[in-house]
Amino acid sequence: MIKKKSFEDNFDGNINKKEKRNLKNCTYHNRGLIFKVIILTALVAFCTVSSVEGLKIQNYDVSCKINTSNIVNETIILKIYNNESEDISQVNFDIPQIFSNPSLKSEHGVKSYGLSTMEGVTSLTMDFEKPLKPGATTTLSIGFVRDIDIDYEGKKFVTVTVPAYDSRFTMEIALPQGASIVSPAEGILSISPRDYSIETDGKRIYIKWSKDLDADEKFFTSSVNYAILTPVNPPIDTIHDNTDYLNVYTISLSAVIVLLLIIVLYLIYRLKIILKKSIEDEELDEEKRDEINDLRRNLEISEVNLKNCNKEIDKLEKINSKQNLELKELHDDLEFYKIKNVECNNTITNLESKLKFEKEMNEKLSDAISERDKEIKELEEYQEACEKQKKTISELNKELTSKKEHIDTLEVKIDKYSVGKAETLLNILTSEEKEIIIIIKEHGTISQKEIVDITGYTKSKISRMISDLEQRGIVEKIKVGRLNKIKLSKNFEDKGDMS
16 A cells, blocks of 8 residues: 655665765866755655555556666656545556646546645646456556756766565666766766666667565656766768658649649739730620620739749748758768768777687687686585584584573673663863753754754754664654654663753
């Protein structure tokens, strides 16, 4: 069942000295990248990912395809099941990404939808054309387009954050053609989180995650750093097709214009002849005179039409000139791509040389494998010696049992030591940590933001100190609505002056 979820910012503020040195060597844009991820996590910590009560997610698939223009085409596919006793006609989802004009599909039809954006989260409300009956299932597809997160000095960074549901979950990110995975700086991962697989079809690189997703995880975020090392040129055949299309269009347009002029000139000529004969014939009756008047009016109309045709011809000539310029630009592009093609052929020649070298290396590796097989035979001989060691291990297990009894005795001593642990921890606290503990004790329970306002320390510094005090068992976090409150642990509630 999909319920409202909120997730916390679990960014670790404890950075060792080596990591600090690595971060100093990053560019400002890499620091901005980390800051952006922290801000995004903090914003979505108060956002809601919800749907109608009674819906259960059976399958959850996310696909992100990045084209060579670094545009992300993202599709979220949910197979949902109605396990309630009433029809469901509306579904609500909160997705921690900014997008607009989504593409929505469902077997039950999409009647209408609404979007609202706040603090980095897009809320989507969708109405089914056919209500989802109890016990029925449907597949909902949500597709949208957005930009990548960072593009700096050839290095790209894209991150995808989606809400977590209890379901079988898969995510796939397809990099652009010619792209390779890179590390933006020392100490920063190229791909996160771990437990991913990488595949390729010879044109693109695909990074995939597959797991049983737990709603308690609040959200799932993945990120990839890449760079386009081999630009993909558009096919030359496509350029020829465009050129042929423009030539056919120009010829057809010219033929239509010429034919139109011939028809108009012929009509004018015929009308003038008829008019001349009508005027010269003095014995024409009244009916003929009316016909002449009609012909005169038609002649005037034809002259007006001719003027309009001339205007249209001027417009068409301008369009034709513009298309000729575009055709010239396409020819220039064709020459450029021909040069690129020569460069690609040179690259292929170099790669063939490398392939020949790699074949020689493979032959050497085959010899090394033969030597390894000999070593395997020697290891089999050592296996018999291992059997003898098993007997020794059995004797050691007996000795281990006696050691466990000794461990039980030590645990009793540890319990006695824990009684004075609180006082010992207080003696090693810094003045800043004692200041925070005094503030918490004065208020009983207090939020992390209130501590920042009182002390004037930065948010990251307070977050790091609170996490450290929580790990040492001095403070603990309690859930109050959608916020976390900080209070002293039971071992420190009754302590006196800590100054």
